[in-house]
Amino acid sequence: MMQESNIPEFLPGTLYMLILRTLARGPLHGYAISRRIKEHSEEALEIEEGSLYPALNRMLVKGWLTAEWGISENNRKARFYKLTAEGRRQLGRESRQFDRLIRAIQLVMRSA
Amino acid sequence: MNRLKEIGRRLFYLGHQPHFNRELDDEVQFHIETRADELERTGIPRREALVQAGREFGSTVRMREQTRAAWQIKWIDDLLSDLRYALRALRRNPGFAAAAIFSLALGIGANTTMFSLTMEFLFSRPSCRNPETLRSIQIGGNSAAEVRDWRFLRSAHIFADVAGSFEEAESNWRKGEDTYRLSVMPVTDNFFNIVGVPVAFGRAIQPGEQYTAC
Numbered sequence: 001m002m003q004e005s006n007i008p009e010f011l012p013g014t015l016y017m018l019i020l021r022t023l024a025r026g027p028l029h030g031y032a033i034s035r036r037i038k039e040h041s042e043e044a045l046e047i048e049e050g051s052l053y054p055a056l057n058r059m060l061v062k063g064w065l066t067a068e069w070g071i072s073e074n075n076r077k078a079r080f081y082k083l084t085a086e087g088r089r090q091l092g093r094e095s096r097q098f099d100r101l102i103r104a105i106q107l108v109m110r111s112a
Numbered sequence: 113m114n115r116l117k118e119i120g121r122r123l124f125y126l127g128h129q130p131h132f133n134r135e136l137d138d139e140v141q142f143h144i145e146t147r148a149d150e151l152e153r154t155g156i157p158r159r160e161a162l163v164q165a166g167r168e169f170g171s172t173v174r175m176r177e178q179t180r181a182a183w184q185i186k187w188i189d190d191l192l193s194d195l196r197y198a199l200r201a202l203r204r205n206p207g208f209a210a211a212a213i214f215s216l217a218l219g220i221g222a223n224t225t226m227f228s229l230t231m232e233f234l235f236s237r238p239s240c241r242n243p244e245t246l247r248s249i250q251i252g253g254n255s256a257a258e259v260r261d262w263r264f265l266r267s268a269h270i271f272a273d274v275a276g277s278f279e280e281a282e283s284n285w286r287k288g289e290d291t292y293r294l295s296v297m298p299v300t301d302n303f304f305n306i307v308g309v310p311v312a313f314g315r316a317i318q319p320g321e322q323y324t325a326c
Contacts, residue, residue, distance in 0.1 A: 049168075049169050054181070054182055057179045
């Protein structure tokens, strides 16, 4: 499980894309973001807390997200992250770029 | 535009650091408690669940450092911590601080004075109206000229006009019961019209006036 969790390190920048994608359906708090990513990847991707919160804060600085305090489903005060219009554009840019990269890698792999 | 907004957000952070740190604490607390809730549902007692959730989260030191770094403007932060360090060092060593402040003050003061004097003597414009039309002449060597000679020179129309002055003189000035010794310069009535020196206080002598002080 721990070996899988360093995906952002061998594909730099994909952490932002994954977070943006997860938030595209609606605001979530940090814990739910890492939970969703883990579930949707069938447990293959696990974001370490140590890199999730710094990444969320970098995204706040860039203006891709806004944060607001609210009440969570377990009735606790939680910080919910929401995609901004700029964040949505960034998601488009990053997923296009990522698709191109994957396609290019696949082309090379199949040619061999 | 995005870049500007980003700088704005970073500056806002700079003024609200304690608030941001508290929010991060609350967020970490929420994360751990929510994970503990989850563990509790699998049958682990609350206390153990909390301990385990905390262990899973791991050390928050590096995470906090990186979160702060996301907001910081590096050079401002470095500058602030350098200043804090310098202030602490100076407070611990007041003698050194006093010596440093004194020598800086002296150095800056001396430089400012030298600069002002240099500007005044070498680069400032003369404070008369048309310096290029003025000439200083002396009649009869070093001694003072007679008023009669001055009148003659004026009527000869060699110069557009001639004003007379007596450079170094002293006079008594009586004010109420007190008498003051003043440095004065007796001049002819047309002196101010010709030289055009601005009058700092009071008014200039008008042509035709006699025995007027200004």
